[in-house]
Amino acid sequence: QKEVEQDPGPLSVPEGAIVSLNCTYSNSAFQYFMWYRQYSRKGPELLMYTYSSGNKEDGRFTAQVDKSSKYISLFIRDSQPSDSATYLCAMKTSYDKVIFGPGTSLSVIP
Amino acid sequence: DAEITQSPRHKITETGRQVTLACHQTWNHNNMFWYRQDLGHGLRLIHYSYGVQDTNKGEVSDGYSVSRSNTEDLPLTLESAASSQTSVYFCASSFTSGGAYEQFFGPGTRLTVL
Numbered sequence: 001q002k003e004v005e006q007d008p009g010p011l012s013v014p015e016g017a018i019v020s021l022n023c024t025y026s027n028s029a030f031q032y033f034m035w036y037r038q039y040s041r042k043g044p045e046l047l048m049y050t051y052s053s054g055n056k057e058d059g060r061f062t063a064q065v066d067k068s069s070k071y072i073s074l075f076i077r078d079s080q081p082s083d084s085a086t087y088l089c090a091m092k093t094s095y096d097k098v099i100f101g102p103g104t105s106l107s108v109i110p
Numbered sequence: 111d112a113e114i115t116q117s118p119r120h121k122i123t124e125t126g127r128q129v130t131l132a133c134h135q136t137w138n139h140n141n142m143f144w145y146r147q148d149l150g151h152g153l154r155l156i157h158y159s160y161g162v163q164d165t166n167k168g169e170v171s172d173g174y175s176v177s178r179s180n181t182e183d184l185p186l187t188l189e190s191a192a193s194s195q196t197s198v199y200f201c202a203s204s205f206t207s208g209g210a211y212e213q214f215f216g217p218g219t220r221l222t223v224l
Contacts, residue, residue: 008150034212043200043215044153088152097168098213100145102152 003027006089006101015110019076023089023101026070030091030099033065035074038086038103047087048074079108112137116201116216124224129188131219133201141204142184143213144168144176146197153200159184191223 006023013019021035031052036044048063050056050072056063062075072091076083089101114135123129135142144156145168155168157176165176173195175187188195198220202213 006152041218043202043217044213045215046212049212097155097158100153102150 003099004089004091004101006104008102008104010105010107012107012109013079015079015081015108017079017108019074019079019083019106019108021074021076021087021089021104021106023072023091024070025072025091025099027091027093027099028067028070029093031094032092033063033072034090034098035061035063036088036090036100038088040085044088081108081110084108114201114203114214114216116199116219118219119217120220122222122224123191125191125193127191129191129221131186131188131199131201131221133184133186133216134182135201135203135214135216136182137203137205137214138181139203139205139214140181142178143202143204144174144184144186145200145202146170146195147200147218148197156186156199157184188221191221193223195221196223197221 004025033050035048037047038044050063053065053067060077064073084107086103086105088103092098117132140161143158145153154170159165159178200218201216204213
């Protein structure tokens with residue numbers, strides 16, 4: 001079992017839809033949870049960061065962490081064509097390196 | 111503005127040749143990382159460094175080496191390129207060594223080994 005699992009997609013949604021992206025993990029010591037966005041032929045960029053459990057909202061984006069279920073989610077409201085990208089979840093313990101999920105490819109169709 | 115750059119952006123080489131990929135950051139970050147990205151595998155850590163003269167192996171380090179002689183640069187060398195090393199390579203840097211931190215990624219180098 002991989003430490004971090006993520007459905008690779010591709011996921012295709014119409015413009016304006018609510019998008020839900022998810023990751024599961026196996027290491028209960030993970031405390032820091034991140035979402036990176038990667039546009040085609042570019043490097044990943046940090047989109048959201050959450051420490052421990054709970055929700056964090058930033059504009060149209062909401063990150064959720066459920067440590068009891070070892071499950072994290074990224075929600076995108078009112079999705080736009082400019083949201084079309086690959087979304088990578090990432091997580092780490094307080095002392096170790098970042099572990100990335102394989103990424104989910106998202107296309108938002110106008 | 112601070113940035114992280116990689117060169118070359120594209121490289122085609124032959125099996126058995128030595129190849130060096132450059133990474134240069136102007137963030138003055140102490141941590142630097144090399145990843146490879148392949149379909150179905152996501153980002154896999156090759157080598158990383160927490161400071162000058164410090165280097166460490168990641169999960170897929172076989173066939174790769176790095177050296178850190180200054181804060182700004184972490185070149186990645188493929189000692190004898192193999193077709194299995196065809197991939198997109200990303201360099202990243204970050205400031206803190208513990209706790210949560212943001213990694214800043216370069217634009218990537220697309221390497222093809224024939």
